[in-house]
Amino acid sequence: MNYLKLFSPATVANVSCGFDSLGFAVDTVGDEMTFIKTAEKGVKITAITGANLSYNVDENAASAVVKKMLNEANADFGVALTISKGYSPGSGLGSSAASAAGAAFGANQLLGNIYSNLELVKFAMFGEEVACGSQIADNVAAAIYGGFVLIRSYEPLEIIKLPVPKELKLVAIHPQVEVKTKDARAVLPSKIDLKDAITQWANVGGLISGLYREDYQLISNSLVDIIVEPYRKKLIPHFDEVKNAAIKSGALGAGISGSGPTIFALCKGDEDANKVHSAINESYKNTGIAYTLFTSKINDKGIKILESN
Amino acid sequence: MNYLKLFSPATVANVSCGFDSLGFAVDTVGDEMTFIKTAEKGVKITAITGANLSYNVDENAASAVVKKMLNEANADFGVALTISKGYSPGSGLGSSAASAAGAAFGANQLLGNIYSNLELVKFAMFGEEVACGSQIADNVAAAIYGGFVLIRSYEPLEIIKLPVPKELKLVAIHPQVEVKTKDARAVLPSKIDLKDAITQWANVGGLISGLYREDYQLISNSLVDIIVEPYRKKLIPHFDEVKNAAIKSGALGAGISGSGPTIFALCKGDEDANKVHSAINESYKNTGIAYTLFTSKINDKGIKILESN
Known part of the structure; x- marks a missing residue:
């Protein structure tokens, strides 16, 4: 795969009683991101629309995640990234998480799908740390797994996907x-x-x-x-x-x-x-x-x- | 129904993480109780074996529950009760709960099955109060519903029966x-x-x-x-x-x-x-x-x- 466009959902964390433990993903609100494989190594952000976010690769949650994943996988290629925010940062709907989770998912596709969802959550948590200062899992796990998720444990990280009632x-x-x-x-x-x-x-x-x-x-x-x-x-x-x-x-x-x-x-x-x-x-x-x-x-x-x- | 012999199970409350909320019922350990309908109104305990418990109708968790239920239902009969404790009081296996839950279940049978399981739990909780001083639900609910139970709420009382993995x-x-x-x-x-x-x-x-x-x-x-x-x-x-x-x-x-x-x-x-x-x-x-x-x-x-x- 050389090119990928994806939708990464907004997420609702806590879900009333489940503070720091539960989250779910939203269907119609989220970010669109594109990933282009480049011959030149390294990561760059070529466009950000819908929000005023840093183009600095190490400060932006999405590019920081992609950079970390390419490094750890010893990738022989680079990635050019665009981010189109579908909703505002600071809303409480996991905006940085959508970018970080989307980045982890997208990079994994270009790398040939070598990581599990649980590993993607860990990479995305690094993006949350870049954006918010702490490795919170509930939003990124909900974005990556979809549906409702329970963070049963952080050490070791254990995510349980819960069923979604149809209506x-x-x-x-x-x-x-x-x-x-x-x-x-x-x-x-x-x-x-x-x-x-x-x-x-x-x-x-x-x-x-x-x-x-x-x-x-x-x-x-x-x-x-x-x-x-x-x-x-x-x-x-x-x-x-x-x-x-x-x-x-x-x-x-x-x-x-x-x-x-x-x-x-x-x-x-x-x-x-x-x-x-x-x-x-x-x-x-x-x-x-x-x-x-x-x-x-x-x-x-x-x-x-x-x-x- | 004029006569009934039943088995009321021991129960494990809390189940590690679920303090004051979870419980389950044991299959092979519990009390045996008999209930005989009598023409004379009122409740009496004719035998208690296996433990040194009060024969005073208002002090014994089982007879206190039966008395309350017969009164509330305006029963035109009485009950003679025997209790054979299959395990020790004070074990942490819901001994008073087994008696109180068994009493509620047994009285309901003689009354023609007029109460729901949830109502039986409430009567049995009265028995817990007689025995222990507080209306705790986890043991009696596990005994009455069987399997695992979650006490979702006390006010109003809401009991959720959970599935039991076969092995x-x-x-x-x-x-x-x-x-x-x-x-x-x-x-x-x-x-x-x-x-x-x-x-x-x-x-x-x-x-x-x-x-x-x-x-x-x-x-x-x-x-x-x-x-x-x-x-x-x-x-x-x-x-x-x-x-x-x-x-x-x-x-x-x-x-x-x-x-x-x-x-x-x-x-x-x-x-x-x-x-x-x-x-x-x-x-x-x-x-x-x-x-x-x-x-x-x-x-x-x-x-x-x-x-x-």
Whole structure:
């Protein structure tokens, strides 16, 4: 393979109860990236559209990943890269993860598919470190595996792909406010009540059971976060209004996507998703804050090849 | 139905990572109870064997449950009850729960099966309160539903029955030492590190996924308790030796059953279970502490009717 164009999805990490452990991939929102094999060794970025990101190969999450992979594989070729961001960095939808995961997937294709998905997640985590300062797996794993993923363990890294109930739909609103991941981390307590932790892990168990059983009521009952959301929601204007509007209009649950500010809602079926979309729109349209709002299937495939030769 | 003899199983609560949320039922160890409908109203215990328990109807978990159920259903009959304990109270294998769950199940049969399993759990939780002072659900739910159960929520009470992988076997050792539930609660911290809680709920998610997927490696990887076991194991002599012996000889994992002192190990298949049984026996036989040791299937049916007319 000498040329590849791919779609790398946006992702929703945490999924209410599953802080730092769960994530899922979005079907219709993500980045497009192209990879051209070059005779000259090394990596260069030839175009970035849709966001103002660094062209410095070592500072850009995508090129840093490609460079690392070519080096480790002793590749006798280079790669010219383009990145077309389909959504904003800083949204809480795993923007750097989409680029890093797409980079790992794309480089692997040009290298002849020598790495497993788990290895690709590890390379993409290096990209997350370049972009965000820490090797977080939930967004990149969701992008690479598709569907829902559980990060069962970091050491050793173990990713469990979970089933996606067929009628599950996502509605997400991205208010155009800045929530720095650093700040979103800083508001969290380092210690929590054991009894709250028990409630939370019972909900993780319920959510995962609900995914396996395709039990929407159980998913709904379990989409509760009593640990992180109470702190982080203060960083997101009108969070409660959005959440209440979503649930009142039929969402299974709603919460913060990653570290925000995007608020996600999960719904059963198109009809409910449409109602929730409208209700969230109503709840935000007079706030004076600009926002984007979208509805999507859950992406069960992960990164998709759009063109290749 | 005028007469009923049943088997109510011992249960393992917590299951390493799932403190206060998970439990499962044992196939070969439990209580036998008989229920005879009497023309005279009220409840009486006519025999208790195998343990020194109160005959006072309001102080005995089983009779207290039967009395409450007959009252609430306005029954026009009474019940004469016998309890034959198949294992010791204070073992950490849900002894009071077996009696309370058996009582709820048995009374419901005589009442014409008017209550759901969830309602039976609630009645049995009242029995747990009589016996232990608090309405804990994990043991009684495992006894009534059988197999693995998740207590997703207490308010409202929601029990999720989880699948039982076919080859899963239990080996359990009950060292004859006393661990008071009160003491086992007192050693726990009220606050825990958020990062430990994340590790724990990722393991809960892994264990539950493993049960659904029948993935013994994943079950094994997830049978880890970094929150409760480090504190409670100090109350159980030679816990580490038993656990290490079990895992070295092929157990998927091992931990404290309920609040102890019983130590449980889960194994894949009879051959491994036999090896683990022997290894645990070797590890304990020279400690000077008396113990009982058994191997069992997981009980997927819950309470079993042995005779009725």
